[in-house]
Amino acid sequence: MSFRALITDRDAEGRVTSSVQELDDIRLPEGNVTVDIEWAGLNYKDGLCLTGGGGLVRAYPHVGGIDFAGTVRDSADSRYAVGQAVVLTGWRVGETHWGGYAERARVNADWLVPLPKGLSTHDAMVVGTAGLTAMLAIDRLEAAGLTPAAGEVLVTGAAGGVGSIATAMLARLGYQVAALSGRPQHGEALKALGAASIIDRNDFLAQPDKPLESARWDGAIDSVGGKVLGKLLKQVKYGGAVASLGNAGGIALETSVLPFILRGISLFGIDSVMQPYARRVAAWQRIAATFDLPAYAGLVREIKLEELPEAAVAILAGEVRGRVIVSLGA
Structure with missing residues (x-):
């Protein structure tokens, strides 16, 4: 099976560029859960990863995206069933491990959180x-x-x-x-x-x-x-x-x-990258009960994979208001 991904690479002169490519599943990194990604987010750290800033990405070619939400495609962990909605943030995914700027990801089950009731995968990335x-x-x-x-x-x-x-x-x-x-x-x-x-x-x-x-x-x-x-x-x-x-x-x-x-x-x-599982679950549950998504809708912009390189430059320049989320679902 193949999937589309935004591949970020660095040439011999050190220039970092990104392009959308078609990849085979065999290219996915190690992990015990495979997720079909529906939405990913754009964060300041993503801007650094896509432009080569901050030394966050150590190995190229790379797939950025430090957070994403989707459904489980395949799982070797009993906590997650095929079709289950999940969200991932942190754990240096999108930095040292391929992240959410692709239609598919393979990750460690410990990094995932079950999506709370009342939140769609779209909602999860508005929050992100x-x-x-x-x-x-x-x-x-x-x-x-x-x-x-x-x-x-x-x-x-x-x-x-x-x-x-x-x-x-x-x-x-x-x-x-x-x-x-x-x-x-x-x-x-x-x-x-x-x-x-x-x-x-x-x-x-x-x-x-x-x-x-x-x-x-x-x-x-x-x-x-x-x-x-x-x-x-x-x-x-x-x-x-x-x-x-x-x-x-x-x-x-x-x-x-x-x-x-x-x-x-x-x-x-406050660090969200390495937060323990139980604290993440509790925080997401409170978010689901607290955050007024309709009231925030005017501060959300949806883009495609191809638009990410330009959006990465904008977020680093302080030109992004609210949340930018990336559509990856069919």
Whole structure:
């Protein structure tokens, strides 16, 4: 049996290019479950993999795509039956193991999660790695004591995939969300998701820098890093917490110990790649019960395999709003 895949390759001069090719099943990597992929997602990390950035891909030719959803075609693991709907995120699939930019994938059963009731494979990729990461961040902040009865929760990079889904889910859970973005033209779309206020990133960073600033945020989910994270830490209220899950604004962190020792704040790192199975299942179940998919529909763009190289460049340039998902089903 053959299938279509976006093959990413690097030539002798180091140029990385991608093209759609027809492959035989024998080309699939090792694994004990084969999945017919119906939808895949486009994430910032995918943009790096398709353009050769970040050194994420070590062996070429390669099939990218760090998340996908589909149905089981063949299984040597008793947990998964033929025809069962599944979703995969993380485990370095799409980086060191062939991923979702193909009509078929073969993976380790431990990397899969059964699709929760109420979510289609299309829905699962609207959520994707971005939504799973956002929910893990919400879970972590709530474990630290954040409740809807608190004040404002800041979401940075709010027009992106993680930020927009975090905004929508926090609002649905009853939180008062302030959405910070460098693209204020998307403010009305964020308000439609439930954001109570919109903050321009340039205005936020233009405020005078002090070792400690006026305390405003009871919690925050930050997908930007860099100067934005450094500044918001100075504005978190006593006992508040921040979940850090991205570095689109840089990996450097300029801060001091003062917010930690004078206000007792906490900074949590959120990783969705290597999360244990039980935590993934619980997060996906909560997503299915929380995320308002119809309300988010206007922030979803569907593309084909052939459009991925151009979309990869766009997401790295910060030109993607919400979620881009890739259609692979018949």
